[in-house]
Every structure is written in structure tokens, then in C-alpha cells.
Amino acid sequence: MSESLAGKAAALDAADELAKHRELFALDDDTVYLDGNSLGALPRHVPARMQEVIAHEWGELRIRSWDESGWWTAPERIGDRIAPLVGAAPGRIVVGDSTSVNVFKALVAAVRLAPSERDEILVDESTFPTDGYVAGSAARMTGRAVRPVAPGEMAAAAGPRTAAILVNHVDYRTGRLHDLPGITAAAHAAGALTVWDLCHSAGALPVGLEAHGVDFAVGCTYKYLNGGPGSPAYLYVRGDHQGSFDSPLPGWNSHEDPFGMRGEYVPGSGAVRGRVGTPDILSMLALESALDVWTGVSIDSVRAKSLALTDFFLECVAAYVPEGRVTSVTPAAHGERGSQVALRCDDAGSVMAALIAAGVVGDYRRPDVLRFGFTPLYVGFGDAERAARTLSTALG
Amino acid sequence: MSESLAGKAAALDAADELAKHRELFALDDDTVYLDGNSLGALPRHVPARMQEVIAHEWGELRIRSWDESGWWTAPERIGDRIAPLVGAAPGRIVVGDSTSVNVFKALVAAVRLAPSERDEILVDESTFPTDGYVAGSAARMTGRAVRPVAPGEMAAAAGPRTAAILVNHVDYRTGRLHDLPGITAAAHAAGALTVWDLCHSAGALPVGLEAHGVDFAVGCTYKYLNGGPGSPAYLYVRGDHQGSFDSPLPGWNSHEDPFGMRGEYVPGSGAVRGRVGTPDILSMLALESALDVWTGVSIDSVRAKSLALTDFFLECVAAYVPEGRVTSVTPAAHGERGSQVALRCDDAGSVMAALIAAGVVGDYRRPDVLRFGFTPLYVGFGDAERAARTLSTALG
The missing domain is CATH 3.90.1150.10 (Aspartate Aminotransferase, domain 1)
Structure with missing residues (x-):
């Protein structure tokens, strides 16, 4: 045998x-490495690239690298590298912060688009814990309540009281793939918005964010995208929500004129609105380099x-x-x-x-x-x- | 001459x-480099250390490094390296996320410790913009209002309606050093809590967090601490506030049993309660290495x-x-x-x-x-x- x-x-x-x-x-x-869904393996070319980033871009160019080495625009540029892997159009994804922080941004922004009588947030009951904790905080801070729902019943559960639903595309424990097209369509039919957590699907299977009309999505980059330990997460906002995206974390990086140093917050346009503070450039550029393995795939x-x-x-x-x-x-x-x-x-x-x-x-x-x-x-x-x-x- | x-x-x-x-x-x-208050210069030994982190810890040990290379405990360990530079006791500082995100955590947590009739947050009117934007969001999400106050008038402005005050220790534009001991004492006398932004003071002058009874503090690490572009920020919580610190960003990393994967959020004890999601290890370990230049200083x-x-x-x-x-x-x-x-x-x-x-x-x-x-x-x-x-x- x-x-x-x-x-x-x-x-x-x-x-x-x-x-x-x-x-x-x-x-x-x-070694047979079957833990890439926790920490992806190191792409062989990344160490040399990071030496260049550290020794040359930081060490020699120093502050000039924010412009000359493209550091400032990295969050949107790398977002556009991830976009085709999850079926997103260009200009919709921004990279930065952790998945947990992005769940908070997306869920609060989703709830803020709902009328106040929509007073519940549905969360899949088998969710990766952080999504549930953060959903609890988002609910508390927007005057809503979280209702846990089995993913298989999520489509039926969305109703007139539902502001938003948060679902993991693939269950981190069982590996079960949830019905993104069906749940998204049912949520929309009920007048609710969707936030999908793609941590365990991006880079492993087609997601089809645009094709299925997903409203918001978040994901990490250190599993199937091999971005390195704790590499920054990303946030997707559907095109028609970008102009009304109302972030609970309005940092200076998302301002329409960040170097104007203005006292009044005026959010920028497009994916940049999902940014917060100064991006963690070393982790971010390791991710960018790691994404080279997807060329032609x-x-x-x-x-x-x-x-x-x-x-x-x-x-x-x-x-x-x-x-x-x-x-x-x-x-x-x-x-x-x-x-x-x-x-x-x-x-x-x-x-x-x-x-x-x-x-x-x-x-x-x-x-x-x-x-x-x-x-x-x-x-x-x-x-x-x-x-x-x-x-x-x-x-x- | x-x-x-x-x-x-x-x-x-x-x-x-x-x-x-x-x-x-x-x-x-x-070059005469007088921009270390924007991006600190590269400590010479950091590139070799980062090669080890990337090629060996990530590339060879992979997932084992979360334990064996001390990745998991890095946020608190590095916090303890920063502590003596800002006059903090061990176990009070946690590293991670951006300064903006930490301002949000600290300010919301401060406001949550105040009775609801304390309905205003004082922010220095010359603040670095992101602090003001984030304070606006914290106010909006906790049912308070922001009142801008000239730093010189801050001590006198704190009163019975003040929940918390947020002040930059050193003004990013003028270089003016604000009166941390005096403003903190006045805030406490008025029954209000303080959040200090140390971005432009940590590593440049004594701060004395414990000595002056500061309640909360945040700061970046890429200026006088030379941690690298966008290196993670930190959060200080005074010892007697740690047990009641109620974070608006309760991610799985701050849970008392993060690998228990429990549905109910139960925050951990001590500095760990300021954590959110998976820390950005590459940026964080570059910072840790960079802090070696402080030995004996x-x-x-x-x-x-x-x-x-x-x-x-x-x-x-x-x-x-x-x-x-x-x-x-x-x-x-x-x-x-x-x-x-x-x-x-x-x-x-x-x-x-x-x-x-x-x-x-x-x-x-x-x-x-x-x-x-x-x-x-x-x-x-x-x-x-x-x-x-x-x-x-x-x-x-």
C-alpha cells in the first residue's frame, strides 16, 4: 500500500x-512544512531585498526614502499587488495594521452606514476569537449588539435588524469554507453589509471580492501570502463605499493632505482612507518582496x-x-x-x-x-x- | 568668527x-543629519541582526520561532527596554501598533475610567494632527467632546468636566517642551487623567513617567530611539490603572489565554492588556536590536x-x-x-x-x-x- x-x-x-x-x-x-497557514515559509530572495532596504534605503538614504524609495505609497502599492489574488479591482486595498485593527475599522465603518434601527451585528459563532472580541468592541462603541450565528444559518439570519455581518471565509480550526457568494447575497437582500475575514483563504483559493459584491474584507498576509511573521494586514473597501468610509481610526496618514498638518480631519480619497499612522516599513517591504513568488501564478x-x-x-x-x-x-x-x-x-x-x-x-x-x-x-x-x-x- | x-x-x-x-x-x-527627530539613523549592527532574524528565525525555524526565538513575548520584553529611557517601571510598557492606534487605546481607556458627567477631553491646540483626529474619534465613540486648549493654559483648564487630557510632551513644530509634571499634577487635582505623547521627547530627555504619576503615555520609536522606518509604537499604563485598563481594541493577543481560543474575551494582566493582534515581528526586532546603542548611556x-x-x-x-x-x-x-x-x-x-x-x-x-x-x-x-x-x- x-x-x-x-x-x-x-x-x-x-x-x-x-x-x-x-x-x-x-x-x-x-521538513514537511504543513504550517504555512500559520506562518508561510520564507521566499528565498527576501533576505537580500531586506538587506537593501535596511542598509541602503534606511541606512544611506534615510529620510529621503519616504519619497525616493516609495515608502510613503507602499500601503496602496502593495494593496494592488494583493488585489488580483482576492479578485479585487485596483485601488481598493490598503495594507497596514493588524487584522484585528482592520476588523475594527471595517465593522465600525459598516455599522455607520446602517440606520440606527439596525441594531445587531451578526458574527459567525465559530469565528477566530479576535474577530468576535473586536466585534464586541465595535458593537459596544456604536450602540449595537453582537449576535453569534452558525455560518450555515447566516444567510437566513440576516434580517431587518442586521447592520452588518462578519464571517470568516475559511474556519481557522476545521478548514471549512463558508459560502461567500450566498451569504453576501442574502445579507444584501436583507439590507445588511458584509465584512469577510480572508485570513485562511487569500492565496489559497479564489475569493472574488468584486464578483460577489463583498462590501468590506480584511486579511492577514503571513499565511498563504508568505509575508513574514506578523506582516501587516490589509483592508478592502468596495468602490462605492470608499467615499462614505468613516473610519474609527482617522490617523494623519489617511488625511487628504497629510503634510498640511491641518487641525481639521478631512479624509483622503480611495484606499488611503483606510490608513492610520506611519506604516511599519520593514515588515511591509518584506511582504512586498515576498509577493514576487506569485508572478505568473x-x-x-x-x-x-x-x-x-x-x-x-x-x-x-x-x-x-x-x-x-x-x-x-x-x-x-x-x-x-x-x-x-x-x-x-x-x-x-x-x-x-x-x-x-x-x-x-x-x-x-x-x-x-x-x-x-x-x-x-x-x-x-x-x-x-x-x-x-x-x-x-x-x-x- | x-x-x-x-x-x-x-x-x-x-x-x-x-x-x-x-x-x-x-x-x-x-552629511550632517539633523532629521533624527523624523527618522533616526541606522545603528550599524542592525542589518546583521536582521539577516539572522529573517534567514534563520523565519527561514529555518519558521513557526517554532514564536516560542524558541522569543517572538511572542517581544512586545513586553522590548517595552522593558524602553522603560528606563522614559522613567517607567518594568512591566508597564508594551510595544506594538502605531502611535495613532495607541493614542486611541489610551484615550478611550482613560475616558472609560471617568464618570459620564466628565464630558470633555482636553487636547493641546498645537498637537501633532493625528492626536487631534484620534481624540475626535475617541470623543465621538465615548460620547464626549474635544476641547482644544493652549498647552500653557492646560493646567488651569482642567476642571470638573474634564475626563482626560492629551498633551504632546514636545511640540513637533516649535520644539517647545511642555510642563509634564505641572500639567499632570493639575489634571490630577481636577480629578482628570493624563495621556502624554512622548514622540519628540523619548530618547532625548528625561520623562519621569513614574516620578510624575503620568497615567498613560504613548510614543513612536523611529525618532530618537532609532527603531527604523515606521517601527512600532508603545503604550504605557500606570501600574494602578493596569487592572482596570479597558481597551477599545481587545484583540486575541491581549487575552489571558490567547491560545485557548475562547469565545469570551477575558483580558490578561499587566502590560499585555495593551496588545491587539499579531505583532509585526520584523519591524519589532529591528527596534529591539537598535536599542542596544543605549547600553551604558x-x-x-x-x-x-x-x-x-x-x-x-x-x-x-x-x-x-x-x-x-x-x-x-x-x-x-x-x-x-x-x-x-x-x-x-x-x-x-x-x-x-x-x-x-x-x-x-x-x-x-x-x-x-x-x-x-x-x-x-x-x-x-x-x-x-x-x-x-x-x-x-x-x-x-
């Missing part, structure tokens, strides 16, 4: 058009490989692991699956420790989940087969 | 105990040299520049002066361009101010003399 799946893996890798992209990443050790080919990888991993797990020892909590249906496989087992903590010791790096999520992220740009089918084989050993 | 001032500069440089610190910075070109010696430098620069300007051609808007009294000299002249824009072309880098602040920042760790008296001499040429 092992040999036939290993052979199948080799054949799949040989036919994989994206396989050559693995060479772009610093993955020279004998179509997100549809990434999605196709992602599904093939997770299918094959589940096939290997089924073949190698005794039935009932682990249970997949990731949906089998392609239309409901992100780019990870989450397996439940009672001793997940010690099993993941054994896996990591054996060179297969995934994530343990309390209390009982083994999480394996599949980044199509650098994970191969051989990796998936080895991971499943190592898992079966680790399970004892 | 020129020769005697040049001679005096040489003597002052020879006697300067801090002069040797200049070698720690990448300042090998023939006392902030009192920095202050003494700063005042000597700005005194001497003003002396040289008086000697070289025809009377009336420029007017200093920086106070002559030491007790009212930060670490910069701002000179007003009608054609300041073109004069600064000529200065920069001649290798003297300062800042032009619209409409008519030439701003020269003096960073005692790397600016010498010879630099000050050359800057004044070049200025006299540029003024024609």
Missing part, C-alpha cells in the same frame, strides 16, 4: 505545474492543486491510519473545503509533538485538533504522503 | 563623553548634550546669519526646549532644499519652518557649526 501511494505521489508531483515554485522558498531541510491553478493535495492527504490517511483513530473535521465536499485538513484525535497534543520531532510540522489546536495546512506553492504530493505515513507512526 | 566657532566646536567635541557613540551608527557619508547625559548642542547651534546661527533673516520659534529657556531648533523664514521650503543639497539634512514644515533635530548620540558640535554655516550660505 505504502509503495503504491508513494508511487502515486511521485507521479502527481511530476505532473504538477506548480512544483517548480517550491524552489523559490527556503525549504532546504528535511493563477489562483485557479493554486486552488486545483490545493484540492488535489488535501484529497490525496485524506486518501493516504485513510490508507495508513487505522479506522476510527482520527476523524476529519474538514468537509469532504470541495465546495466546503479550504486549504487545510484538520483531524480530531484525543491525544492531539502529544501526537503533534511526535510529528514535529519526526520532521512533519503542523499545528495543534486545543483541545483535540491536528491541523495540517497545504500551501500549493511549496507543498508537494510526496510531502502529503510522508505526512500521513509519519502520522500513522506517531499514532502508534 | 567662523574660525573661532569652529575651534569651539572642536573643543566641545573633544570633551564630549557621548561622541564615541556616533561610531555605532551608519553615518559614513559627508544615561538619559541625563543625553539631555545635557542636547541642550549644549541646541545652545551652540543657536549661537552659531546668531553669529553667521544676518539678524532678522530667521527667527527661532524654539524657546530659549532650557526648561521649555526639547531637542530641536525650529527657525522661521519666509522661503523655508527653498532654503531647506538648498541645505539638503549641501549635505545638511533637516526638515521643512509648511509653511515657513526649518526644523533641525539634534540627536545627542550621533550629532556633534562640529555638525552644528557646519549646519549654521551652510544655512547662512543657503539664505543667500
Whole structure:
């Protein structure tokens, strides 16, 4: 059995058009890295670029780099690099701050566009915790209440009292892909606005922000976008909302004339309105450099490989692991699956420790989940087969 | 005249105990860099450290670095490095987000500690704009109003309706040092809380946060702390406010059990409560490395040299520049002066361009101010003399 799946893996890798992209990443050790949905691997060219940024742009040009090295315009420029990966038009995305801070901006701005009788914010009940905490703060500060709703019931739950809904596109724990087109359409039919959290989908599958009329979206850049630890997040605002985007964090960077140093706040036009304070240039330019790995890559080919990888991993797990020892909590249906496989087992903590010791790096999520992220740009089918084989050993 | 001032500069440089610190910075070109109050110069050892962070910690250890390389605890660890420079006790400062975002956290938290009949927030009328914009948002979202007050009248203005006051320790334009002990004491006497913005004072002069009982403080790290472009800001919360600090940005990083992934928000204890989302590690670790230049430096010696430098620069300007051609808007009294000299002249824009072309880098602040920042760790008296001499040429 092992040999036939290993052979199948080799054949799949040989036919994989994206396989050559693995060479772009610093993955020279004998590790199967299935934690790119927590921290993406380092693109090989980033260290040299960052030496230039630090030693030359900061060290030699110093203050001149805000203009001459394009630092000032980096948040919008990098936003436009991310845009095609999530189906956004140019000029809609700005990079900066953390995902949590961007959830706050987007949700408060969404609620401010709703009449006051729309007094509830719907949040998917399985949300990554920070989204729920920040939604609670946004509700408290705008006189609304948060109502947790199962993602599958979100479309039906949106109603005349709904100001905005906040949903994770892919559940961080189970890997379940939520119905962005359907929930967005239902929210709009109910007169509510949508905020989508793309942390676990951007760079792994097509999002289609413009195509589906999403109002606001946020996401991090250090998972499938490989921007580096804590690299800045981004904020998407639909074109027809940009002019009325009313940020709760109106910093000087979003002013129409930031160097006018005027006492009165007059927001700028377009994506810049989502900016706040001085952007963290080193983290931001590492992200910009990291995005070079996407040159010539179509997100549809990434999605196709992602599904093939997770299918094959589940096939290997089924073949190698005794039935009932682990249970997949990731949906089998392609239309409901992100780019990870989450397996439940009672001793997940010690099993993941054994896996990591054996060179297969995934994530343990309390209390009982083994999480394996599949980044199509650098994970191969051989990796998936080895991971499943190592898992079966680790399970004892 | 020129020769005697040049001679005096040489003597002052020879006697300067801090002069040797200049070698720690990448300042090998023939530039007099008087813009460290906008972007501090690069400490020479930072590029090598950042190569290690990027190539090894991110590139090789990857996700393990959150624990093994101390990434997760960096915000508090670096806060404790900044603490002695601003007179804070350990465990009070957390690093992360931009200054603007931290003003929002601090001001909202301050207002939340005040009874609702305290319905006004006092902001110094000459504030750096972002503080005013963010104060406006904090006021709007907490049902208060902002009242601009001249800093000199702030102590008298605090009264029974004052919830909180927000003051810049040093004015970004004029370089005027505001009376932190006096205003803080007056605010407390009136039952109000204080938020101090230390952007233009931290690293240039003693602040004495604990000594003067400051309630909250924020500051950037890319000016006199040399942390790099857009390096993360920090938030100080006085010890007896930490337990009641109620952040408007309750992200998962400030939870008492961040990896418990619990739906209910329960804030952690101590400085960690000021955190929000995932910290921008590359920018943050560059800052941490940059702080090494402070080893063995006392902030009192920095202050003494700063005042000597700005005194001497003003002396040289008086000697070289025809009377009336420029007017200093920086106070002559030491007790009212930060670490910069701002000179007003009608054609300041073109004069600064000529200065920069001649290798003297300062800042032009619209409409008519030439701003020269003096960073005692790397600016010498010879630099000050050359800057004044070049200025006299540029003024024609």
C-alpha cells in the first residue's frame, strides 16, 4: 500500500505545474512544512531585498526614502499587488495594521452606514476569537449588539435588524469554507453589509471580492501570502463605499493632505482612507518582496492543486491510519473545503509533538485538533504522503 | 568668527563623553543629519541582526520561532527596554501598533475610567494632527467632546468636566517642551487623567513617567530611539490603572489565554492588556536590536548634550546669519526646549532644499519652518557649526 501511494505521489508531483515554485522558498531541510497557514515559509530572495532596504534605503538614504524609495505609497502599492489574488479591482486595498485593527475599522465603518434601527451585528459563532472580541468592541462603541450565528444559518439570519455581518471565509480550526457568494447575497437582500475575514483563504483559493459584491474584507498576509511573521494586514473597501468610509481610526496618514498638518480631519480619497499612522516599513517591504513568488501564478491553478493535495492527504490517511483513530473535521465536499485538513484525535497534543520531532510540522489546536495546512506553492504530493505515513507512526 | 566657532566646536567635541557613540551608527557619508527627530539613523549592527532574524528565525525555524526565538513575548520584553529611557517601571510598557492606534487605546481607556458627567477631553491646540483626529474619534465613540486648549493654559483648564487630557510632551513644530509634571499634577487635582505623547521627547530627555504619576503615555520609536522606518509604537499604563485598563481594541493577543481560543474575551494582566493582534515581528526586532546603542548611556547625559548642542547651534546661527533673516520659534529657556531648533523664514521650503543639497539634512514644515533635530548620540558640535554655516550660505 505504502509503495503504491508513494508511487502515486511521485507521479502527481511530476505532473504538477506548480512544483517548480517550491524552489523559490527556503525549504532546504528535511521538513514537511504543513504550517504555512500559520506562518508561510520564507521566499528565498527576501533576505537580500531586506538587506537593501535596511542598509541602503534606511541606512544611506534615510529620510529621503519616504519619497525616493516609495515608502510613503507602499500601503496602496502593495494593496494592488494583493488585489488580483482576492479578485479585487485596483485601488481598493490598503495594507497596514493588524487584522484585528482592520476588523475594527471595517465593522465600525459598516455599522455607520446602517440606520440606527439596525441594531445587531451578526458574527459567525465559530469565528477566530479576535474577530468576535473586536466585534464586541465595535458593537459596544456604536450602540449595537453582537449576535453569534452558525455560518450555515447566516444567510437566513440576516434580517431587518442586521447592520452588518462578519464571517470568516475559511474556519481557522476545521478548514471549512463558508459560502461567500450566498451569504453576501442574502445579507444584501436583507439590507445588511458584509465584512469577510480572508485570513485562511487569500492565496489559497479564489475569493472574488468584486464578483460577489463583498462590501468590506480584511486579511492577514503571513499565511498563504508568505509575508513574514506578523506582516501587516490589509483592508478592502468596495468602490462605492470608499467615499462614505468613516473610519474609527482617522490617523494623519489617511488625511487628504497629510503634510498640511491641518487641525481639521478631512479624509483622503480611495484606499488611503483606510490608513492610520506611519506604516511599519520593514515588515511591509518584506511582504512586498515576498509577493514576487506569485508572478505568473493563477489562483485557479493554486486552488486545483490545493484540492488535489488535501484529497490525496485524506486518501493516504485513510490508507495508513487505522479506522476510527482520527476523524476529519474538514468537509469532504470541495465546495466546503479550504486549504487545510484538520483531524480530531484525543491525544492531539502529544501526537503533534511526535510529528514535529519526526520532521512533519503542523499545528495543534486545543483541545483535540491536528491541523495540517497545504500551501500549493511549496507543498508537494510526496510531502502529503510522508505526512500521513509519519502520522500513522506517531499514532502508534 | 567662523574660525573661532569652529575651534569651539572642536573643543566641545573633544570633551564630549557621548561622541564615541556616533561610531555605532551608519553615518559614513559627508552629511550632517539633523532629521533624527523624523527618522533616526541606522545603528550599524542592525542589518546583521536582521539577516539572522529573517534567514534563520523565519527561514529555518519558521513557526517554532514564536516560542524558541522569543517572538511572542517581544512586545513586553522590548517595552522593558524602553522603560528606563522614559522613567517607567518594568512591566508597564508594551510595544506594538502605531502611535495613532495607541493614542486611541489610551484615550478611550482613560475616558472609560471617568464618570459620564466628565464630558470633555482636553487636547493641546498645537498637537501633532493625528492626536487631534484620534481624540475626535475617541470623543465621538465615548460620547464626549474635544476641547482644544493652549498647552500653557492646560493646567488651569482642567476642571470638573474634564475626563482626560492629551498633551504632546514636545511640540513637533516649535520644539517647545511642555510642563509634564505641572500639567499632570493639575489634571490630577481636577480629578482628570493624563495621556502624554512622548514622540519628540523619548530618547532625548528625561520623562519621569513614574516620578510624575503620568497615567498613560504613548510614543513612536523611529525618532530618537532609532527603531527604523515606521517601527512600532508603545503604550504605557500606570501600574494602578493596569487592572482596570479597558481597551477599545481587545484583540486575541491581549487575552489571558490567547491560545485557548475562547469565545469570551477575558483580558490578561499587566502590560499585555495593551496588545491587539499579531505583532509585526520584523519591524519589532529591528527596534529591539537598535536599542542596544543605549547600553551604558544615561538619559541625563543625553539631555545635557542636547541642550549644549541646541545652545551652540543657536549661537552659531546668531553669529553667521544676518539678524532678522530667521527667527527661532524654539524657546530659549532650557526648561521649555526639547531637542530641536525650529527657525522661521519666509522661503523655508527653498532654503531647506538648498541645505539638503549641501549635505545638511533637516526638515521643512509648511509653511515657513526649518526644523533641525539634534540627536545627542550621533550629532556633534562640529555638525552644528557646519549646519549654521551652510544655512547662512543657503539664505543667500
